[in-house]
Amino acid sequence: MNLDLAYRSLVLKVAHSPQVEALIRRRARGLVRRYVAGESLEEALRAAERLEGEGVHAILDLLGEMVADEAQARAFQEGILELVRALGEKPWPRYVSLKLTQLGLDLSEGLALSLLRGILAEAEPRGVFVRIDMEDSPRVEATLRVYKALRAEGFEGVGIVLQSYLYRTEKDLLDLLPLRPNLRLVKGAYREPKEVAFQDKRLIDAQLLHLTKLALHEGLYVAVATHDPRMIGEVKRHAEALGIPKDRFEFQLLYGVRPEEQRRLAREGYTVRAYVPYGTHWYPYLSRRIAERPENLFLVLRSLLGG
Structure with missing residues (x-):
C-alpha cells in the first residue's frame, strides 16, 4: 500500500x-x-445562490447514510422531498444527490427503490435532476439494480456514479451503455480492500482518465468529479482534440475545495457544479x-x- x-x-x-x-x-x-453549507435547508439554498452568482451550479445533498430503521429512511425521504419542492421554485439548474442507504437500502432493496421512486415522481415534473451516489463496494450491485429498475420504469431524470478505484467499474460502465446513463465518474472515497480496489493512487488516476475517455467516446454525458488540475487539463485537451462540445461533459468539485478553480472553469465556458452538502449528519x-x-x-x- x-x-x-x-x-x-x-x-x-x-x-x-x-x-x-x-x-x-x-x-x-x-x-x-x-x-x-450548514445544517438547514435555508443555509444550503443560500450557499447555492451564492455559487450561482459566481457562475457555478450547485448539487444539493441532504447528508445521511446507513439508516437503522424504516422510520429514519422515510424521514430522510421527506427531507429530500422538501429540498426538491424548494428547488422547483428556483430559476437556476436544479440538482439533488442522495445515497440509497439513506433511504433504507441496508434494510430492504425494495424499500429504497420505493422511496426513491416517490422522490423521482415529484422531482421530474419540477425539472430536478437526481443523482444516486455510489457507496462502498458491498453496496454497488444493489445500487446498480435500483438504478436500472428506475430507468426501466421510464424515469429519465436520474443519474448514477461509478468509482474508478474498483476493479469492476469498466465492466459496469459497459453494461450500462444501452441505458445511455448520465454518469458521474469519481476516484472513490471509501476504505476498500486490495481484493476489490486498486491501492495505488497512480493507477486510480489512470483509471479515472481511461473511464472518462471511454464514456466520452461512447457519447455519454459525463460529469468528471476531480480537483486534480492535471486530470482536468487532460480531459479538456482530449475533448477538444475529438471535437466533443463543452455541453457534453462537466466538471464537479466539492463545496469549499478550490473555489477559485471552480470559478475559472466556469469563466472558460465549462459547466461546473459544486457538491453542496448540508444537514446534521x-x-x-x-x-x-x-x-x-x-x-x-x-x-x-x-x-x-x-x-
Whole structure:
C-alpha cells in the first residue's frame, strides 16, 4: 500500500472512534463550515445562490447514510422531498444527490427503490435532476439494480456514479451503455480492500482518465468529479482534440475545495457544479474529506487546538 492509501486507511479507521467524533463535533465547527453549507435547508439554498452568482451550479445533498430503521429512511425521504419542492421554485439548474442507504437500502432493496421512486415522481415534473451516489463496494450491485429498475420504469431524470478505484467499474460502465446513463465518474472515497480496489493512487488516476475517455467516446454525458488540475487539463485537451462540445461533459468539485478553480472553469465556458452538502449528519462526510488530503488533517488539528 502506498503512502496516500495508508494515510486514508488510517484516518478512516481513527474516525470511527466515538471519542474522536465527539471531539470534532465539539471543537471543530469552524472547519465543518468550510466543507458543509450548514445544517438547514435555508443555509444550503443560500450557499447555492451564492455559487450561482459566481457562475457555478450547485448539487444539493441532504447528508445521511446507513439508516437503522424504516422510520429514519422515510424521514430522510421527506427531507429530500422538501429540498426538491424548494428547488422547483428556483430559476437556476436544479440538482439533488442522495445515497440509497439513506433511504433504507441496508434494510430492504425494495424499500429504497420505493422511496426513491416517490422522490423521482415529484422531482421530474419540477425539472430536478437526481443523482444516486455510489457507496462502498458491498453496496454497488444493489445500487446498480435500483438504478436500472428506475430507468426501466421510464424515469429519465436520474443519474448514477461509478468509482474508478474498483476493479469492476469498466465492466459496469459497459453494461450500462444501452441505458445511455448520465454518469458521474469519481476516484472513490471509501476504505476498500486490495481484493476489490486498486491501492495505488497512480493507477486510480489512470483509471479515472481511461473511464472518462471511454464514456466520452461512447457519447455519454459525463460529469468528471476531480480537483486534480492535471486530470482536468487532460480531459479538456482530449475533448477538444475529438471535437466533443463543452455541453457534453462537466466538471464537479466539492463545496469549499478550490473555489477559485471552480470559478475559472466556469469563466472558460465549462459547466461546473459544486457538491453542496448540508444537514446534521455531516460527520461521515467530513471524515472522508479529511482522509482525502493530509492538508485537511492539519486543518482539523488546528481547529481542535484553537477550539
